Amino acid sequence: MPVETDADVAELGEFRFECGESIENLEIAYEAYGEFTGDNAVLVCHALTGSQNVASHRTQGTAGQARAWWSDIVGPGKAIDTTEYYVVCANVPGSCYGSSGPASDAPDGEPYGTRFPPVSIGDWTRAQRALLDHLGVGRLHAVVGGSVGGMNALDWAVRYPDDVQRVVAVAAAARLDPQCLALDGIARRAITTDPNWNGGDYYDAAEKPKDGLALARQIGHVMYLSKASMDQKFGRRAAGRDMVRDTFPSDPAADFFPYRDVESYLDYQAEKFVDRFDANSYLYLTRAMDDFDLSEGYESDAAALAAFEGEALLMSFTGDWHFTTAQSESVAEAFRADDVPVAHHVVDSDHGHDAFLVEPENVGPPLRDFFHDGVRGRAVTDTVDDDDGGEPEFAPVHTSLFSG
């Protein structure tokens, strides 16, 4: 750690975080796809444990959801067509895929560990702005992100409203609800109570805090699925007879009971995850997510977004309980209150939060059309029907931008 990648790494010099602390040289690992023509830049913001490796044509030390995580959406001929757009994706500061974070070496030659400054989503946005300056990109055609990456995209509309023509937040929200705050807090506690975490100083130790990180990941994983998707995928089936609980201590009395498919799957995924992600980064990034509040420093979400003059697309999935359709509708309401052209495209899905990664056939078309034609894009739907000027499917009555 940090994980080896062949991404480009930009050296952006001294960076002062929102907490007030600075580091001498912020390094941001990024990938860029396509050719920049001056007005075709698209910034893609990755999710919590994602990376800059948004598409498949680079080989990397990433894995799982950090590896080519949106290659069905981004690429030549794809919804975000890299023969048309110049697509940039940067690993956020605090992460572990090549950008500065807890696993990076401090000036004293030792890993920062938890001496690394606390990181906020605002810092992600500011670091991305600095990277784009470095790349010679001014105004963006679009910024798009899923999950906490969608929060990151929304933060762009608040922080650099003049720099973004189109904002897309997929399966995101203006802020986490207390249920998710609770689960994130429990996940962090799982890491910090792992004796191998050792206050965050474990990079040179024989044993990493893998047990705690595995638990944290498993808690997160359940948040990404839905009851329906878990029913379909696992049911109550026992895992195959060759599947045994062998990656962590177990209770001898457990052997009387089946090792279930759902347990086996989560255990397997957790084992893969702990090999690809840094425990301190997990602490840092979940804290950034938990802390994000679109309205911070403003009276309301609408006030925060008031200076934005582009167009906005919210996309949500009916089976998502981590970032709900109601939360996306609330963000859409804020844009509407500002008379920003906005569409809230709801996808009927059983996949839970993961839908934004695993349903490219539903995510791609509205994205493609929104990039070309904004909220009037053919495949873009809205919770407000612009023909009858009626009430939205969700949330309180409001005046539609498109009615009358």
Next chain:
Amino acid sequence: MPVETDADVAELGEFRFECGESIENLEIAYEAYGEFTGDNAVLVCHALTGSQNVASHRTQGTAGQARAWWSDIVGPGKAIDTTEYYVVCANVPGSCYGSSGPASDAPDGEPYGTRFPPVSIGDWTRAQRALLDHLGVGRLHAVVGGSVGGMNALDWAVRYPDDVQRVVAVAAAARLDPQCLALDGIARRAITTDPNWNGGDYYDAAEKPKDGLALARQIGHVMYLSKASMDQKFGRRAAGRDMVRDTFPSDPAADFFPYRDVESYLDYQAEKFVDRFDANSYLYLTRAMDDFDLSEGYESDAAALAAFEGEALLMSFTGDWHFTTAQSESVAEAFRADDVPVAHHVVDSDHGHDAFLVEPENVGPPLRDFFHDGVRGRAVTDTVDDDDGGEPEFAPVHTSLFSG
């Protein structure tokens, strides 16, 4: 451990568990309220970490949800009126409130630990039957339980159908769904990866597996609440300034971020929990819950319940995502298929699963009236309207017992 109580403890002799293993002398701690008149016995089944201390008039070494956990429902003049009924509640085998379990001494004088036989809900029911024999109670006026205690009550209708006149399952289900199986599995992994768990052998150690048990409890706690109740109770508020993260290791970088009310609450509750509950019992009892399947050994839930000739009441809460209203409706359908008089009383509630403990004003009246008048009880409602013979509010179309 085991926790000291002043409950009566019945010595029930050799007991063979469903797994095939036996112990020499099953001890069951229980409390009995009221006078037995021959036909007025009511068995109350406690929830996962509950105890026999169902009402408040006994002083015990219990705490939290194990202490007088249904004292608003059970007592003189209450819905389950102890001046009318003889109410028995027994601590289930595998638990830690005085009944035989992992913390009990084995014949070699050392605690069983994980040498204690694996326990199933069927074993709970069979142990309760043995206790009632010991007390001279044959047929029960009613068996009632909430959460996994409701599963226990349903198991009575399968296992001893002739012994029960009325069955009440509150916030229960025929089986857990895979989402809950997953969270229970993660909770157990939190315990067994705590180095202090030590294969279940920690009773004489200086350090108990408190970190792991705390995590397990916190995961469970989130399952007992709902998004709405957490919004109302905590929002995203920071905890008071005197509240500090002081019960477990924390990340120095955490101090930049608020310690939220919801985290503080869960941390506080977890600290209380680890003082009152045994980690091995948590493993044993969650496994029993996960393993329960009403239809086990039968073709269907309806087939399992076919021999039952009493009346049944299912009660569920709309905000409960641990044991959903749809799951209770599914059990109601099974009873209906058997022509068992059944009512599914749905309570509109934001409280989540905890509603069965914290809404006595909603739980009491239907219970009281069902105990007196069965499904025709005045305060008992059903998802099937018996006047219009219409379709139920939930689930697929079926022929109502009360229609036509």
